Amino acid sequence: xxxxxxxxxxxxxxxxxxxxxxxxxxxxxxxxxxxxxxxxxxxxxxxxxxxxxxxxxxxxxxxxxxxxxxxxxxxxxxxxxxxxxxxxxxxxxxxxxxxxxxxxxxxxxxxxxxxxxxxxxxxxxxxxxxxxxxxxxxxxxxxxxxxxxxxxxxxxxxxxxxxxxxxxxxxxxxxxxxxxxxxxxxxxxxxxxxxxxxxxxxxxxxxxxxxxxxxxxxxxxxxxxxxxxxxxxxxxxxxxxxxxxxxxxxxxxxxxxxxxxxxxxxxxxxxxxxxxxxxxxxxxxxxxxxxxxxxxxxxxxxxxxxxxxxxxxxxxxxxxxxxxxxxxxxxxxxxxxxxxxxxxxxxxx
Amino acid sequence: xxxxxxxxxxxxxxxxxxxxxxxxxxxxxxxxxxxxxxxxxxxxxxxxxxxxxxxxxxxxxxxxxxxxxxxxxxxxxxxxxxxxxxxxxxxxxxxxxxxxxxxxxxxxxxxxxxxxxxxxxxxxxxxxxxxxxxxxxxxxxxxxxxxxxxxxxxxxxxxxxxxx
Numbered sequence: 457x458x459x460x461x462x463x464x465x466x467x468x469x470x471x472x473x474x475x476x477x478x479x480x481x482x483x484x485x486x487x488x489x490x491x492x493x494x495x496x497x498x499x500x501x502x503x504x505x506x507x508x509x510x511x512x513x514x515x516x517x518x519x520x521x522x523x524x525x526x527x528x529x530x531x532x533x534x535x536x537x538x539x540x541x542x543x544x545x546x547x548x549x550x551x552x553x554x555x556x557x558x559x560x561x562x563x564x565x566x567x568x569x570x571x572x573x574x575x576x577x578x579x580x581x582x583x584x585x586x587x588x589x590x591x592x593x594x595x596x597x598x599x600x601x602x603x604x605x606x607x608x609x610x611x612x613x614x615x616x617x618x619x620x621x622x623x624x625x626x627x628x629x630x631x632x633x634x635x636x637x638x639x640x641x642x643x644x645x646x647x648x649x650x651x652x653x654x655x656x657x658x659x660x661x662x663x664x665x666x667x668x669x670x671x672x673x674x675x676x677x678x679x680x681x682x683x684x685x686x687x688x689x690x691x692x693x694x695x696x697x698x699x700x701x702x703x704x705x706x707x708x709x710x711x712x713x714x715x716x717x718x719x720x721x722x723x724x725x726x727x728x729x730x731x732x733x734x735x736x737x738x739x740x741x742x743x744x745x746x747x748x749x750x751x752x753x754x755x756x757x758x759x760x761x762x763x764x765x766x767x768x769x770x771x772x773x774x775x776x777x778x779x780x781x782x783x784x785x786x787x788x789x790x791x792x793x794x795x796x797x798x799x800x801x802x803x804x805x
Numbered sequence: 806x807x808x809x810x811x812x813x814x815x816x817x818x819x820x821x822x823x824x825x826x827x828x829x830x831x832x833x834x835x836x837x838x839x840x841x842x843x844x845x846x847x848x849x850x851x852x853x854x855x856x857x858x859x860x861x862x863x864x865x866x867x868x869x870x871x872x873x874x875x876x877x878x879x880x881x882x883x884x885x886x887x888x889x890x891x892x893x894x895x896x897x898x899x900x901x902x903x904x905x906x907x908x909x910x911x912x913x914x915x916x917x918x919x920x921x922x923x924x925x926x927x928x929x930x931x932x933x934x935x936x937x938x939x940x941x942x943x944x945x946x947x948x949x950x951x952x953x954x955x956x957x958x959x960x961x962x963x964x965x966x967x968x969x
Binding site: 534573580585587588592603606613614617632634 | 832836843855856859860862863866868871872878879881931932933
């Protein structure tokens with residue numbers, strides 16, 4: 457493989473994926489505002505552009521032009537570092553996500569930035585480091601609301617990370633690999649019927665993953681770290697302008713990553729739900745981009761679900777949150793691992 | 806390529822360790838330790854131990870160090886005051902470190918087995934191969950270690966719950 461071609465194509469891939477990811481983040485915010493608006497029987501943003509479609513640009517310009525306040529009491533190095541950690545951890549994981557079928561052009565896989573053997577573990581480790589963004593933001597702000605928000609976030613993320621990791625073990629057992637492409641390939645045989653969530657009988661694991669992921673991303677009903685009625689804004693109370701925007705982007709970026717992981721692990725990734733029932737239509741270009749369409753559609757469904765849940769459910773109380781994570785989700789996840797491995801062992805025996 | 810990465814992350818590791826020793830504020834020390842742990846993970850990766858590298862980041866940089874920072878934040882620990890250590894520690898400390906470093910270097914350099922001749926990037930240990938060793942050849946030690954950790958957890962809870 458020519459090194460120059462490899463470098464050029466890789467940079468191209470990274471640029472395209474990053475631009476798409478960041479605009480997806482911006483438009484997820486709009487999606488949330490519109491949908492929550494409709495759920496509450498109002499319109500949501502509707503003035504900027506046709507039916508409010510240019511609202512993310514206006515929001516971005518506003519946040520970018522706002523004064524960047526640096527409160528006097530903060531511990532400056534960590535106060536500045538925290539939003540950078542949060543945002544970069546939200547952006548790194550997309551590098552291992554395959555968003556289309558394996559199609560090589562000049563020997564470079566065009567639908568994944570990096571095909572890593574331990575792709576799933578890379579995503580988990582980047583998420584586990586991402587909590588420092590929140591923890592350090594709360595601590596370095598020198599504000600009691602921020603500190604309480606950060607303490608809540610750290611405790612919540614550590615507790616739910618266990619259930620989250622264990623809920624994925626069933627899928628890994630079935631696929632026999634930690635490589636995200638292999639995991640998707642293991643569910644590709646018969647369309648919808650062979651997806652892990654249906655044909656793989658991982659539906660319990662899927663719901664454990666979904667609940668734990670909602671808690672990991674600090675979203676309703678687990679948004680205690682930024683509960684407005686008790687903590688002002690939680691860990692980002694003291695942040696303004698672009699630093700605040702970075703936390704905001706990190707939160708929505710993490711939501712999209714959760715959608716990507718759920719799609720890859722439980723919903724067959726980029727494969728079509730109709731399997732081979734759908735005849736191969738169009739030319740080679742349509743066939744190359746159809747998997748990307750399925751992938752994006754599935755991730756969009758997850759984002760829709762996120763907003764729907766936010767518009768529907770009230771917030772947990774803190775002791776309920778901890779009790780639910782440790783006493784219910786964790787045992788269920790472990791039971792799922794036991795059941796899956798017994799079933800696999802029986803089938804091979 | 807491998808060598809460049811090794812040098813960068815090796816230096817980062819040593820720099821983080823020194824920063825950990827010389828900083829006064831506990832949170833700076835905790836953060837330096839995270840840098841050390843994460844650079845170690847990259848060094849493991851260079852040696853082909855990909856699962857170990859990921860586990861290092863998830864368990865040490867992620868879970869354990871989050872608990873460290875959590876406790877520091879919860880206690881709101883301030884900067885430490887500088888104390889005058891004992892004269893014996895000052896006299897024996899530096900020569901002692903030099904002696905240990907020299908001994909370790911001598912031991913590593915005098916190795917002759919296949920591990921000593923391996924170059925960076927020679928090996929790639931798959932997760933499957935690792936688990937075969939762990940759950941077949943070394944099953945008993947692995948399970949005994951797990952039980953040991955379980956006993957430690959039960960002991961910690963028993964000690965913490967004694968007040969009630």
